[in-house]
Amino acid sequence: MSSTPVGNIRGKKIAVVGAGICGSLTAWLAQQAGCEVHVFEPDRDKKSCSFTAAGMLAPMAELESSDDNIYRLGLQSVSLWPSIIKALELPIFSRHDGTLVVSHRQDVGAFNQFVNVLKNKLGEQFSASCELLREQNLEPELKNLGTALYLKKEAQVDSHQVLAALHKRLQQGSHWHWQRAESISSQQVNGLEFSWVFDCRGLAAAQDIPGLHGVRGEVITVHAPQVNITRMVRVMHPRYKIYIVPREHNRYLIGATEIQSEDTGPMSVRSTLELLSAAFSVHSGFAEARILALDTNARPATLDHQPIINHQFGLTRINGLYRHGYLLAPAVVAKALGALAIDAASILKQGVYADCI
Numbered sequence: 001m002s003s004t005p006v007g008n009i010r011g012k013k014i015a016v017v018g019a020g021i022c023g024s025l026t027a028w029l030a031q032q033a034g035c036e037v038h039v040f041e042p043d044r045d046k047k048s049c050s051f052t053a054a055g056m057l058a059p060m061a062e063l064e065s066s067d068d069n070i071y072r073l074g075l076q077s078v079s080l081w082p083s084i085i086k087a088l089e090l091p092i093f094s095r096h097d098g099t100l101v102v103s104h105r106q107d108v109g110a111f112n113q114f115v116n117v118l119k120n121k122l123g124e125q126f127s128a129s130c131e132l133l134r135e136q137n138l139e140p141e142l143k144n145l146g147t148a149l150y151l152k153k154e155a156q157v158d159s160h161q162v163l164a165a166l167h168k169r170l171q172q173g174s175h176w177h178w179q180r181a182e183s184i185s186s187q188q189v190n191g192l193e194f195s196w197v198f199d200c201r202g203l204a205a206a207q208d209i210p211g212l213h214g215v216r217g218e219v220i221t222v223h224a225p226q227v228n229i230t231r232m233v234r235v236m237h238p239r240y241k242i243y244i245v246p247r248e249h250n251r252y253l254i255g256a257t258e259i260q261s262e263d264t265g266p267m268s269v270r271s272t273l274e275l276l277s278a279a280f281s282v283h284s285g286f287a288e289a290r291i292l293a294l295d296t297n298a299r300p301a302t303l304d305h306q307p308i309i310n311h312q313f314g315l316t317r318i319n320g321l322y323r324h325g326y327l328l329a330p331a332v333v334a335k336a337l338g339a340l341a342i343d344a345a346s347i348l349k350q351g352v353y354a355d356c357i
């Protein structure tokens with residue numbers, strides 16, 4: 001992964017290919033820095049992986065299967081998101097009140113294992129960012145579940161609202177092409193000349209990024225008027241782990257599967273049953289919930305599950321955000337633009353800067 005300063009694109013004409021979370025943030029920050037930005041995005045139907053995401057900003061919970069690099073980038077992004085939302089000046093639902101990790105009493109082994117992994121990986125930081133609650137009162141409707149772990153610094157954003165806001169600002173201040181990029185190379189997209197090109201095509205860039213592959217994920221959106229949970233909830237279970245993400249007006253996202261496949265076809269009966277029965281076992285109010293959407297997509301993943309920034313002259317590829325598009329994009333994009341003389345931290349009036357990729 002390259003982080004050498006490679007150029008200066010301030011005030012220049014640039015192209016961004018792909019307007020998922022990665023491309024949209026790249027394009028918007030470049031627009032804020034005074035670039036003439038051209039966005040190429042063919043998807044009018046909101047089918048990209050970034051629309052499927054639950055929008056959790058969960059650096060601690062993700063530590064179970066990730067590492068210190070993702071954790072530090074994640075913390076930086078969590079601190080950058082409020083400035084991004086403020087600067088967009090459009091309604092975006094977000095919450096910064098943490099995650100509650102719970103289990104059924106018979107699954108306390110899986111819960112304890114999760115706690116031990118976090119203690120081990122976080123070391124001295126464990127007590128500052130996590131709290132073991134023997135009797136939790138944070139979510140009164142989940143009191144029967146016993147001991148919980150509260151991950152205080154986690155947050156969430158509504159992914160649809162974030163993308164809608166970014167796209168609106170880009171369509172107002174940049175050149176938006178409802179077009180697929182058929183050819184992408186240094187300083188060129190579809191034969192048009194640019195000072196710099198950003199390839200943010202997610203999984204569609206697999207032919208140009210060795211090892212990039214898709215990991216199928218499924219998530220269900222329900223309307224559950226009988227459930228009143230405000231924080232994100234992770235349920236530890238020996239076989240499958242689920243999360244419940246509360247949104248406005250008693251809507252909940254229940255996710256997510258993780259299957260080694262690039263199949264983005266409709267959700268399987270098995271996944272639907274597992275996710276919904278796990279949610280129902282946590283709160284019986286989900287029995288009467290109405291299913292609003294069953295969404296499937298393939299996360300763009302590298303072989304080591306780390307994000308990549310690949311700079312060549314006139315062309316930067318940003319990819320591999322895997323399970324962490326919203327968790328990582330602000331820090332990763334800031335790092336990529338930093339190598340091209342755009343200081344995202346000063347645009348966002350933040351002192352935070354990513355230097356760990």
Ligand SMILES: Cc1cc2nc3c(=O)[nH]c(=O)nc-3n(C[C@H](O)[C@H](O)[C@H](O)COP(=O)(O)OP(=O)(O)OC[C@H]3O[C@@H](n4cnc5c(N)ncnc54)[C@H](O)[C@@H]3O)c2cc1C
Binds near residue numbers: 017021203319
């Ligand atoms: C079920 C599920 C739940 C998830 N939950 C979370 C979560 O809670 N938190 C989190 O941080 N992450 C989550 N993720 C991961 C997150 O969705 C991804 O990491 C992220 O969306 C990747 O963003 P991207 O912009 O790199 O790619 P994409 O979102 O795939 O965007 C790529 C864009 O490029 C466009 N494109 C492709 N080819 C071309 C071309 N030739 N020309 C022009 N445009 C093109 C596509 O139309 C698309 O819009 C989840 C993923 C799934 C599947």
